[in-house]
Amino acid sequence: MDAAYVFRVEFRLDPEGAAVDPERFETIMEVRAAGPGDDGWLFFRDRLWRGEIGDEPSFRRLATDRLGVEVVAADFRELRTDREHLDALRSTIASDLTRFNADSVAEVLHKYLGSSIHVRGE
Template identity: 80%
Template sequence: MDAAYVFRVEFRLDPEDAAVDPERFETAMELPANEPDTDGWLFFRDRLWRGEIGDGAPFRRLASERLGAEVVAADFRELRTDREYLDALRSAIAADLDRFNAESVDEVVRKYLGSSIHVRAE
């Protein structure tokens, strides 16, 4: 199984002993998706809403820690996944729909990821 959350992030460099131009940069950042039913697998539920980052400030802090630079903007792009991971994710969601306050797996997927799922060949 292989999956990652992909974000577009802008980060800023502000070195004490140097000047940089430009001081802002844009890049893609991938965060590995934890396997369903393991610690951290609910990242999508806790961080995303309808394919957008739900609360930008905490996410920018998380991204800044991961990148080692101040992230000033971020946008969710996609859950990039293989079929095995997506099937396992859908099964884990189905096993506990009440957790998501939803009536179907499709509703949960739309509610949190929107249409931002990219299934890649294995």
């Protein structure tokens, strides 16, 4: 199984004793998705809402910590996944729909990821 949350992030460099031009850069950051049911698997529920970052300031702090540069903007792009991971995610969600206050797996996926799921190999 292989999956990652993909974000576009913009970061700023502010080096001490030097000037840079440009000072802002954009890149793609991938956060590896934990296996469904594993520690951290609810990242999508805790960080996303309708295919957008739910709390951008909090996410920018997380991205800043992971990248080691000041992240000044971020956008969620997609859950990039293989079929095996997506099937396991659907199954794990289905086993406890009440956790998501939803009636179906499709509702849960749309509620948090919007239409931003990209299955590789299809």
